[in-house]
Amino acid sequence: MDPLMSEDELMIQSTVREFADRDLKPRARESDEKEEFCWESWKGMSDLGLSGIGIDPAFGGGGGTHRQMVVAIEEVSRGDASAAVSLIAHRCLGLQTIYQFGSEEQKSRYVPLAAKGEQIMAWALTEPGSGSDAAALQTSAVRRNDSYYLNGTKVFTTNGDIADGIVVFASHDRELKHRGISAFIVDRSTSGLRINKQHGKMGMRGSTTAEISFENAKIPVENLIGVEGSGFSYAMDILDSSRIVIAAQCVGIAQAAFESAVRYAQQRQTFGRPISDHQAIQFALADMATDIFASRSMTLLAATLEDQGSPYLEEAAMAKLYASEACFRVATKAVQIHGGYGYFKESDVERYFRDARVTSIYEGTSEVQRIVIGRQVVERYRV
Ligand SMILES: Cc1cc2nc3c(=O)[nH]c(=O)nc-3n(C[C@H](O)[C@H](O)[C@H](O)COP(=O)(O)OP(=O)(O)OC[C@H]3O[C@@H](n4cnc5c(N)ncnc54)[C@H](O)[C@@H]3O)c2cc1C
Structure with a gap:
């Protein structure tokens, strides 16, 4: 236990x-x-x-x-x-x-x-011209009487084409930058909404991703979430916490890839013995197991801090950064251990490898996590 x-x-x-x-x-x-x-x-x-x-x-x-x-x-x-x-x-x-x-x-x-x-719910922050720099979003929300009218386009919205409700971020005043952004609940039945599934992802292909366009989409004022102009800070709070969950996703992908590799290594024979007897393969498995142990420990620690109500921003960013990059390292080694068979779709590791790649891109790229961590550490060690 x-x-x-x-x-x-x-x-x-x-x-x-x-x-x-x-x-x-x-x-x-x-x-x-x-x-x-x-x-x-x-x-x-x-x-x-x-x-x-x-x-x-x-x-x-x-x-x-x-x-x-x-x-x-x-x-x-x-x-x-x-x-x-x-x-x-x-x-x-x-x-x-x-x-x-x-x-x-x-x-x-x-x-x-x-x-x-x-x-099913979805969450639409990213736009064709703004991902990491989310405050630069262009989707506008203009209030007239008891409604907001949304115009603009969101991309890469996971669940976008199957969702019943979509949380959408839009600006009522772009001059105010992030302080002009609000969050709205947009029902699927809203008129002025056009949703197109985006095809051709490298991995995570069993999840669905959509582009959503708003053409004078009429949203009742009751669907404004919280306070007008606070949407960006809500989005950042949500992402701070969900980073830990993405880190957990990375641990799961890495664990699956590791289990495939450690089993295969004991079944595949070269030079008269299982490849798991070769020290180079054992070293790869050791590195994979260590990466998973570190990722899981960081993820659980960040979640523990959040449960305690302690600050967790830096630990969450570190867990997401480390676990996503470790997950891709582990998946790459799992493909290598499978040799040519790992390059074909019959092996699950081919899918793990493709699935792993996006984890250091979505919900804040690795570069964005480093920006978050870098700011914190410089502040802490300020001379
Ligand atoms: C499968 C998938 C599902 C997604 N689901 C959702 C979703 O449900 N909802 C949603 O809102 N979004 C979603 N996204 C969008 C995702 O969060 C963005 O793709 C991500 O935030 C990166 O934004 P971008 O693609 O515009 O890249 P950009 O922001 O254009 O970045 C391009 C590159 O430049 C780097 N970069 C940018 N700024 C800096 C800087 N200051 N310093 C150093 N490097 C920098 C980035 O790290 C990256 O490597 C999804 C994306 C994918 C691929």
């Missing part, structure tokens, strides 16, 4: 692991190949309570801590990283923004259905 995990965390780990092995992993290859969201996997995750993990039972969720969330996300990701990113965009981005910053009325309207997985 892991001495640092509570009984509850171990229970969640074994329940989600069993579910992921039984229901997610067998479907992952097909949804990757077809570039299709898997509704059966979504239903399974919802039935298990994952769509509402961490949400107060009074709002239809199952409750739970951030640590429990990262334990669950690691296991989902070990089974199917695409299912995990769909879940993260729903639970930790879209739903979380409404749950954390929405009014009581908004929460009672959206949270219970979303927590049960009966509605």
Whole structure:
């Protein structure tokens, strides 16, 4: 038994692991190949309570801590990283923004259905001309009487084409830069909304990504989240926390790649013995295991700080930076250990390798994490 995990965390780990092995992993290859969201996997995750993990039972969720969330996300990701990113965009981005910053009325309207997985949420910050520099977004929100009218385009919105509700960030005054940005809940049925699925991703192909255009999309004022002009700070708060969850996703992908590699290395023979007997292969496996141990420890520590209500910004950025880059290192080594077979789609490691690549790009690139960490350390050691 892991001495640092509570009984509850171990229970969640074994329940989600069993579910992921039984229901997610067998479907992952097909949804990757077809570039299709898997509704059966979504239903399974919802039935298990994952769509509402961490949400107060009074709002239809199952409750739970951030640590429990990262334990669950690691296991989902070990089974199917695409299912995990769909879940993260729903639970930790879209739903979380409404749950954390929405009014009581908004929460009672959206949270219970979303927590049960009966509605899917998405979160649209990125635009064609602004990703890392999110405050430069161009989508406008003009208020007339009891409505806001949104105009502009969002890209790369995970779940965008399947979501019932989308949290959208738009500016009512671009002169004010980040202070002019507000967050809105946009229902799928809103007129003036055009949603196009974006095809051709390298990895995470079982998750769905969309471009969303707004042409005078009329949003009732009741759908403004929180205070006008506070949307950017809400978005940054959400990203600070969800970085830890992405780090957990990375641990899950790396763990899956490692397990494939360590098994294969004992089955594949060269020069009369299993390749796992060659020291070079053992060294690769040792580096992979060490990377996973470090990533998991950092992720759990960052989640523990968040649960305690302690500052966690720097630790979350470090966990995301380290775990995402480690995940790609581990997946690369897993392909190498599989030799030529690892280069073909019949081996799961080919998919892990492609899935791993985006983790140091989305929810803040590695460069952005280094900016966050760099600012903190310079400030701390200021002379
Ligand atoms: C599969 C997928 C799913 C996504 N899901 C969502 C979603 O659900 N919602 C959403 O809003 N967005 C989503 N995104 C968008 C994602 O968060 C952005 O792609 C990411 O933030 C990077 O923005 P960008 O692509 O515009 O790159 P850019 O910001 O243009 O950056 C390009 C490169 O320049 C580097 N760079 C930028 N600024 C600096 C700097 N100051 N110093 C050093 N280097 C710098 C970056 O690190 C990067 O390497 C998703 C993206 C992908 C690929």
